[in-house]
Amino acid sequence: MKQKNVEVLPDKAALIKRSLEVVLAKIQAAIQERDLCTIALAGGGTPKPLYEALAAQELPWAKIHIFWGDERYVPADHADSNQRMARQAWLDQVDLPAGNIHPMPTDGGNPATDADKHEAQLNEFFSTGSGKFPQFDIILLGIGDDAHTASLFPQTDALQVQDRLVTVGNKDGQPRITFTASLINQAHCVIFLVAGASKREALAQIFAPDADALTYPARLIQPQGELWWLLDLEAGQELKN
Template sequence: MKIEVLSDKSALIERSLHLTVTKMTTAIAERGVCTIALSGGSTPKPLYEAIAAQQLPWEKIHVFWGDERYVPPNDLNSNQLMARQAWLDRVNLPEENIHPIPTDEVEPTVAASKYEEHLQTFFQISSGEFPRFDIILLGMGDDGHTASLFPHTEALQARGLITVGNKQDELRITFTVPLINHARCVMFVVAGADKKSALAQVFATDADDFSYPSRLIQPQGELWWLLDRDAGEELQVSTAAES
């Protein structure tokens, strides 16, 4: 695990951009393709806008989502809509390379099953196997949740690829903990002083995993925590340079 505390949000986005693009180009060089799963929320939007300004082989990049609110794709709360407006619609990324979570089924469990089957087909894996995403981008809420894995919810114990997440009465579709933990690289991008308390518990030696679900993210590959100073200043880690 690597933790970096950047001086402010601009430095956080710059560092996240550099690391994301580096991982993308490495994946393409080594395997001919890059698979990346996006997070929602407000923090990654400037990162996506910055990625859109890069010159990358878009036809070799496949974009997925780690979670989605159960709303139509044109809803203002849609993670897909935000990513399309900030990045995907601004570059020549083939539509077939975009893999949104379906939200048009009557039952979210059916949508979750459809997305799981889609991942199995795309990654050419059998039931019980897990894909290895090159990059999974994650945020963290002030309650310690990540993706749509909320404290003390059934989704935390799901062992397939995709499950239904719940935030009170708001339904979502989300990657499971074991799916995230099979990634080659997981990158948390976290900003804001309201995250301090949860971060302290996430990095504590004796906190409860089910109270702070981000603690459950321990991937086989690399784990990066990129924090702005407002979020991470009280952690006992080295402060990173801005570049």
Template sequence: MNQKVEVLPDKNALVERALSLILSKVDDAIQQRGRFTIALSGGSTPKPLYEALGKQQLPWDKIHVLWGDERYVAANHADSNQLMARNAWLDKVDIPPANIHAMPTDVAEPAQAAQLYEQDLQKLFNSAPGEFPAIDVILLGMGDDAHTASLFPNTEALKVTDRLVTVGNKDSSVRLTFTYPFINAAECVIFLVAGENKRPALAEVFAPNASSTTYPSRLIQPQKQLWWLLDEAAGAEIKV
């Protein structure tokens, strides 16, 4: 694993660095494979990044957008990660609707929805059941409990290692989420972490020894590239 940690002065600098990194990955992937795939995260930290991406002139017909996790709410619900990304970015650019691969949250059973999304991903990547295709970039955030995507501490989703997508739970709130082995198959994983409230969790994630069940972000150890982009408030105590 090629891990890089950068502590940026503030959230604006973090967003600028993430944008630059993503744009370089877009160019590389399209040159090498003819398209670029990116999985988005929710939360407040990536929203200005999505707004910045919405102002770029990119070959949108060659870009496919996915989500690493989603709350089990309607696509137009205020809590929807998809809605946030559409409002901030996707509705502002000429990306083909077929290139936007949203998680289905209109199925009665979340487990069935996870299976449907997994089938969509297998079709997109032309991968067989049991294979973990490599997304070009997966964006992740991290909560102050060290969860990432919808992989929460001490939940069943952390035990799923033979699927691309599973059901995640935060208390009584149902989510869909990528599994950690699928995240680890990516070409590049980028964590965006901002805020002083993240410091205790980051200390455990970067500690030599700690429980991955208690601090799920420790499970993210991709085979290729891992970037931790931290603002000063979050990363001041991280030794890099």
């Protein structure tokens, strides 16, 4: 891991403002270095205002490619779809070429088959061969009250998958498609956005010197690039000092 940054912001508005600054800086750096920026988005409520803020920016959209770190196994127009939320908040509001949006397939009727399909899509896009992992420029993540991240839930089979890019997560018997920890950890930059007092207990375990990563899956995320934890005060009060 090149660098770990932990910032506790006064409130949710400050968290979104700071996350926008960091994301814009990373987008610009990636485009300057590689003439392209690949971003994997998070679902949930916390990043939605970030996406709305990004929609108001003037960016070289043709050079930005959008992916997702995980997706509920529902149709793309379903109210629970991470893709639907991001499209409404951001992607449909800007001149992003349709071919630059790479959603996880959830319409094949078999989550494992769709996970395989998306892994093949990633390998094709990044021109990575078998056994090699692509490097995303930015991966946005959140955590749940149980310390899960993406769709890597405590004590589930997905946590053990080390040789795949994409696998099937499980949330109370409901399948999800998710990046593996191994893929996330290849990223140039991983940014966690965390808000709310309900996350304090999970954060205490994630940041503890010793804790079981299979019980607190966000501990598995130790990228080779930069790691950012951007927290509002309600979530990160105990980590502030």
